[in-house]
Amino acid sequence: MPAVGGTLVFTVFLVVVLGLAVQGAFVTRVQISRTFHRQARLEQAQIQLEELRRLQIDEENAVRGFTITRDPFYRQQYLVAVADFGRRLAEIRTALQSEHLTGAIERLRWYQLAQRAWRAEVAVPLLDYPNLPFPETAKRSKFYADYEARIADEIRTILATRSAYLARSTQEQINRTLYVRAFWLLLFGVLAILFNAYRSRTSRELEEERSITQVLQRAFRSEHVPLPNSDVGSAYAAASSHLAVGGDVFDVYRLSESLALILIADVSGKGVDAAVLTAFIKFTMRGIALRRRDPGAMLSEFNGAFAYTVSNPYLFVSMFVGILDTERLSLRYASAGHDSAFIRRADGVEQLEVTGPILGVMEEQFESRVLQLADGDVIVLATDGLTEARDRHGDMLEGKGAMDLIAQANPQPQRLADELAARVRAVAGNRMRDDLAILAIRVHAKGTAQ
Amino acid sequence: MRRLLRLSVIVLTSLALLGAMHVGRQASGCRLRPGSNVMLYGGPDDPDVFLWDSPMDLAAYHTDSYDAARSMLGHAIVVTGGTHGVVVMCLPHFVHREAGFDDAVRVLLGDGPYRGRVGWVFAGDLRAVSRP
Numbered sequence: 082m083p084a085v086g087g088t089l090v091f092t093v094f095l096v097v098v099l100g101l102a103v104q105g106a107f108v109t110r111v112q113i114s115r116t117f118h119r120q121a122r123l124e125q126a127q128i129q130l131e132e133l134r135r136l137q138i139d140e141e142n143a144v145r146g147f148t149i150t151r152d153p154f155y156r157q158q159y160l161v162a163v164a165d166f167g168r169r170l171a172e173i174r175t176a177l178q179s180e181h182l183t184g185a186i187e188r189l190r191w192y193q194l195a196q197r198a199w200r201a202e203v204a205v206p207l208l209d210y211p212n213l214p215f216p217e218t219a220k221r222s223k224f225y226a227d228y229e230a231r232i233a234d235e236i237r238t239i240l241a242t243r244s245a246y247l248a249r250s251t252q253e254q255i256n257r258t259l260y261v262r263a264f265w266l267l268l269f270g271v272l273a274i275l276f277n278a279y280r281s282r283t284s285r286e287l288e289e290e291r292s293i294t295q296v297l298q299r300a301f302r303s304e305h306v307p308l309p310n311s312d313v314g315s316a317y318a319a320a321s322s323h324l325a326v327g328g329d330v331f332d333v334y335r336l337s338e339s340l341a342l343i344l345i346a347d348v349s350g351k352g353v354d355a356a357v358l359t360a361f362i363k364f365t366m367r368g369i370a371l372r373r374r375d376p377g378a379m380l381s382e383f384n385g386a387f388a389y390t391v392s393n394p395y396l397f398v399s400m401f402v403g404i405l406d407t408e409r410l411s412l413r414y415a416s417a418g419h420d421s422a423f424i425r426r427a428d429g430v431e432q433l434e435v436t437g438p439i440l441g442v443m444e445e446q447f448e449s450r451v452l453q454l455a456d457g458d459v460i461v462l463a464t465d466g467l468t469e470a471r472d473r474h475g476d477m478l479e480g481k482g483a484m485d486l487i488a489q490a491n492p493q494p495q496r497l498a499d500e501l502a503a504r505v506r507a508v509a510g511n512r513m514r515d516d517l518a519i520l521a522i523r524v525h526a527k528g529t530a531q
Numbered sequence: 532m533r534r535l536l537r538l539s540v541i542v543l544t545s546l547a548l549l550g551a552m553h554v555g556r557q558a559s560g561c562r563l564r565p566g567s568n569v570m571l572y573g574g575p576d577d578p579d580v581f582l583w584d585s586p587m588d589l590a591a592y593h594t595d596s597y598d599a600a601r602s603m604l605g606h607a608i609v610v611t612g613g614t615h616g617v618v619v620m621c622l623p624h625f626v627h628r629e630a631g632f633d634d635a636v637r638v639l640l641g642d643g644p645y646r647g648r649v650g651w652v653f654a655g656d657l658r659a660v661s662r663p
Contacts, residue, residue, distance in 0.1 A: 191597070224604055230577070
């Protein structure tokens with residue numbers, strides 16, 4: 082679980098870092114776009130200012146032309162230039178206002194006033210009285226022209242200064258963005274490397290544990306001992322998750338010519354600890370079985386030994402133990418909270434009842450049951466990986482589902498075990514949450530062994 | 532020791548002379564020398580040029596406020612662009628304009644309605660011309 086939690090935290094952190102890098106890029110893009118828009122507006126204002134200067138010169142030239150030629154065409158030209166001048170002035174003012182260039186707006190007002198004064202004192206008198214003494218009018222005309230040129234220069238300077246400021250600010254924004262993005266990407270890269278190292282280490286550790294566990298399981302799982310008048314089959318399906326590998330164990334141990342110990346158990350924990358405990362179960366139960374023949378008494382004795390040996394209060398064991406008499410075709414059994422035990426008979430499948438609580442909880446007496454078997458009956462023992470297998474909707478197979486699968490399976494024990502394992506894997510969609518151990522034993526009346 | 536002292540004096544004196552020559556060249560940096568033939572020309576937008584009575588009027592016109600500058604117009608005449616003249620005197624870097632300091636030049640007009648009149652203009656409003 083800590084590995085899963087760490088992975089989740091790392092993943093979330095990586096996503097956040099990547100998100101910040103991407104979001105920062107978008108914000109900067111908007112800012113830079115806005116700055117470019119402002120620069121374009123300033124350039125437009127500069128162009129319009131030059132246009133205004135041209136219109137002012139057009140007005141002066143029209144008046145000059147009229148005073149020399151008296152041609153009404155020049156008067157008309159003058160009026161056209163005056164109209165355009167007003168419109169152009171309004172456009173420049175709007176651009177300057179949008180940039181809050183109050184100094185430039187004020188100068189533009191002076192420019193407008195000077196042009197009005199020129200019209201009133203120079204243009205209109207000359208258009209009305211072309212014979213006016215020219216030297217004085219020319220002096221005024223020159224004065225206003227100089228003044229307006231100076232004001233226009235000042236406005237140009239203000240626009241150029243603001244434009245340079247925006248260019249510098251854009252460059253700074255781009256630089257800042259590059260640095261910030263480089264930082265986030267560097268952080269992302271470092272985190273990704275750390276994440277990868279962390280995952281590799283965790284995977285390696287899990288793989289090592291799984292490998293050790295599997296070696297232990299293989300070592301502790303019983304080889305099939307030939308039993309008279311019986312066929313034995315078994316299957317083991319490991320869980321999909323590395324974390325879930327562990328505590329399933331079964332055993333078939335011949336006690337005499339006709340008696341055999343059959344056992345299946347499931348340890349609550351997982352991993353190496355559980356796998357080691359399965360060895361304890363297997364060999365302790367064999368030892369007890371050599372002295373006792375009553376499964377209930379065997380479980381009681383094991384329960385005492387378990388409490389004495391295992392100090393971990395969170396480890397429990399469910400166990401089914403039986404003494405199979407292959408001569409008389411009977412099964413004497415006891416079940417410590419292990420409900421995945423079934424008998425397949427000619428007329429159907431029945432689930433064997435639990436005869437006591439799980440082991441490792443408290444001192445308890447366990448009852449034994451005796452079951453008479455018929456020729457061809459199959460004892461099917463499994464761990465909770467069978468009844469607790471979940472389909473893709475999360476629904477468990479449970480006892481009823483398990484009995485249906487057993488009823489449909491081939492009666493030959495090994496094929497039955499293999500089929501059950503395959504069906505459970507199919508039901509779980511190849512995503513088994515728990516290990517599954519299956520032990521199947523078919524008994525035959527003496528002389529009918531196949 | 533004495534030889535070293537003498538050498539130091541020579542080097543320092545040489546450096547001081549070079550510096551003084553450089554400063555002098557800057558101070559007497561008029562573009563147009565007295566006697567140069569010139570044409571008065573304000574520029575393509577406004578070729579006419581103000582001819583001022585004194586260099587102070589010329590300088591003040593370009594540094595004073597709108598009203599002050601306007602009140603000074605009685606000390607100037609407008610000379611049509613293209614009028615020729617001769618440089619009489621030059622005051623280097625006398626007037627501060629937008630582009631920097633400019634020389635004030637005293638000019639004797641050689642043609643036009645104000646022929647024979649003398650006044651002050653910016654060096655920037657003069658074009659040197661070769662005249663026989």
